[in-house]
Amino acid sequence: MIAYKPDTVSLTEMTASHTILVVAGPKSRELLQSLSPRCDWSKEAMPWMSVQEKTLGHAKMIAMSVSFSGELAYELHIPNEQLYLTWKQITEAGESFGLGLFGLYATESMRLEKGYRHWKADLIYERNPLESCLDRFVNLEKPDFVGKGALLEEQARGPQKLFVSLEVDCDFAPAHSGDSIYSGDALIGSVTSGGYGHRVEKNLAYAFIDPEFAAVGTELSIDLLGEMHPVKVIEPAQYDPENALVRG
Amino acid sequence: MENITRKPNGEFIVHTAKGDITCEMVVNATGYRVNEVGRMLGVEHPVTSMEHMYFLTDTIAELEAMDKRVPIIRDPGDDFYSRQEKNGLLVGVYEQGCKTFGMHGIDPHFTQALCPSDLDRCLDNMERIFERMPCLTETGIHTVVNGPITYTIDGMPLIGPVPGVPNAFCAIGLRAGIGEGGGHGKILAELMVHGESEWDAWCLDPRRFTQYANTEHTCLKAIEDYQNEFHYHQPHEHRPAARLARTTPLYPVLDAKDAAWGVVNGWERALFFKPDADFVDEHGYRFTPTKNIVAQEIANIQQNVGLMEVSGFNRYEIKGEGATAFLDRMVCGNLPKKSARWACVICLMKKAMCWQKPPLLSWVRSITGMARPPQQNGMTVTG
Structure with missing residues (x-):
């Protein structure tokens, strides 16, 4: 940067x-x-994905109406000298x-249920945002950005893997990071994150797998501790998929 | 090599007994002399060396009589490894009473040399090795080899740019250079020439440690890593050495609430809250009783409200004239259109490879547009 x-x-x-x-x-x-x-913390004054300066008692902080939990929640960014007070x-x-x-x-369990990615586990250098199914965070109409040329070429070529929830x-x-995913006897990908929702x-688990198996409903297998277990591709947002809770 | 100095244009001069070499980039790949050279660059690399011993036995009759070689043994219970060497055995020990090497300076004439042997500090292991392989009780040891091996805080080497010294790189902290060197060399070459590797090599990047990674911290973790050579690192296991490197003002408060602690880049962070102070979080590849505790924490969040401290979250403030345009160029998507909004954005690495490779992805978690006075057009980036 x-x-x-x-x-x-x-x-x-x-x-x-x-x-x-x-x-x-x-x-x-x-x-x-x-x-x-x-301060006004109501839904109207502070809708989902807002960032506002707020006070709690006599402590002042930046509040963000976002969370990895998928519940109605707030991230409070507090200067350390007022952390204990808050x-x-x-x-x-x-x-x-x-x-x-x-x-x-607990956070890890909750974020898996929402389809939220974890940097360095699910978001890795070897896969581009299209393969990571993060198209909504990409705007190829922008005149320029770092990596645009490469991403356009990659888009034309098509994905080598696709990100799925299982x-x-x-x-x-x-499931553990690195566990192998199979279709029959064919090794088709590996797990990036896993845990109980x-x-x-x-x-639940996340994985990058060969694109032809990425449709929701596809039945596959995972090698877990040396034994094969069934897995199924599912929708990423398993908990409150309409985001009613976070919208409050 | 005697010293490294820098010209005003940034070039290095490497001063040797046989003359000076001027160059644009230097790589510190000096093995256990890593910090002698580090000092010349003005840095303290987080690498410590540990002495390690193996011994070689006389001929063992049973081995001589066999028509094939015996397998390599690694014994996680007794902390030794063994392989056949001619018609005897080579046995190496990872003793609990281990020693660092070179902390008080290394003799300049120590080259292709060895440390004095001290099998006495391996007596506990020796008894168990003899139980495991009784033939050794009747076999003589003809040589003990004791030499330094470099260790790092997390057991992975440091391959890449030296933090804070532009155009200086390092390939240090390797445990088994003969085995690892090829792959590290490829990654380092890509980093030096293109600024990025085709592989996600963050686990090797020297910048993964921040300011807590001093020599004392490194030594404590090196000793712990040596003692645990054969002890499998379990999922979610956070080892006890050199803890409390970075804490927030709430650490003692949460500790008093029986937080079970993990470490994230030196920062203590609560993993869950124990039902009582004596509860032990079992580590393993299967579900453990901790799963039920987590279930209850989540049930309370779902029904009422929960509170969690997130220590040490990466956070940057980016401001000044041109900040928005700069960020807009760095991210592949849209910045928030209105101020006081939060957005997830992604930065991509540039494609600098001469072959067709997918662009690399790095994740900047959020950008918050702040309502600020006009002269301070800026944004805060967290994640």
Whole structure:
């Protein structure tokens, strides 16, 4: 990125100066509004995919109405000097809303149910955005962008692999990155991410496979711990596919 | 080699006892002398060397009598490996009481040389090796070889640009150079000539470690990696050495709530919350009892509300005149049209290969257009 950056543009790293608190669930908006009398957290004032400066009590932060969880949720980007204050306010007010804590394992389960990709697991250098089925994030009408020429050539050539979501028929283990996917005896691809989806009660995985097998409903197999188990290609968004919850 | 200096135009001068060499790029591929050369470049590479011993036995009658060679053995329970060498055995040990090499300087005359042997620190393993292969109790050891092997924080080498030193590259921290060197050489050549490799080589990239990767941190992880040579790394396993490298102000608070901790690029991040302080997160390839705990965390999110801290999330502010045009050129899709909106965007690598290869993809997770005063046209990029 630096190679293309004009001198008038500054790039400042803010990884260590801020921390995110995610507040997720049907009562998230109510909880945050209860701490924030001068701000409007309503659906009309802050629709899905908004970014707004907000205060919670006397702490100030950037709030984003987005989340990997697929629930009505907010990512709060908080300067570290106000992180403890924000935590204290949310957890104390949260008691009457049934607030519970969660971590990375829960996030991983929830994002698999929404078809959300994880960078470095599902989004990798060897596959282009068309093969990754991320066409909606590509605009080939743009006059220019880095990699446009190559992407146009690739589009003309057609995909070498396609990204799919799979339901795994196995009740004792999740799929792991690198597990092989077969059609009959033919090796046709491999897993990028896998895990159990608790809200939809399905054992889920993502994989890149040969394009001719990528249609929803295709029945394939996975080599899981040395044994073949059935898998089926499914729609990526298994939980709340209409996105009613995140729209709030 | 004596020193490396830099000309005002950026070229390097490599000073040797036999004269100077001027060049546009340098590659530090100096094995266990990695940080002697690192110092010449003004950097501290996160690579530490460990001593490792193997011994060679006299002829073993049973081997001599066989008409074929015996297989290689790797024993994860007793931490040794063995292969046939002539009509005896070569046996190597990964002892728990291991030693770093070269931390106090390396003798300039140490070249194709070895360290003093110290099989005594392998006594525990020796007893178990003799139980595993009783023929060794009656066989003499004629040579002990002890030499340095380079180690890194995560067991993978560092192949690529040296962070902070333009046009300097490295191929360091290799464990088995003879086996690995070819592939690393190909990747490095592509990085030096084209700025990118046809393969996703991030797992080898020196820039995957940030400022926490100092010599002390590297040593602690190198010792741990050596001790765990034969211990399979399980899914979700986060090893205990050199932890707490990067924490947020909430670490002690969440710890008191019985967070089970993992590490993401040095940052402690909660994986889940234990039902009690003594709960142990089993690691394995199958579902474990932790699955039920996660189910309950999610059920509460689904019915009420949940809270999670995401430490150390990559975040950049990009601003200044031309920031929007710059970002628009970097991403292959659309930026948010209105300010105060969030969008997922993707950056692609340039196609710089001379052969037809798919463009590479790197992911910039979101761009937030901020409502800012007009003179500060900028955006924040996170992910």
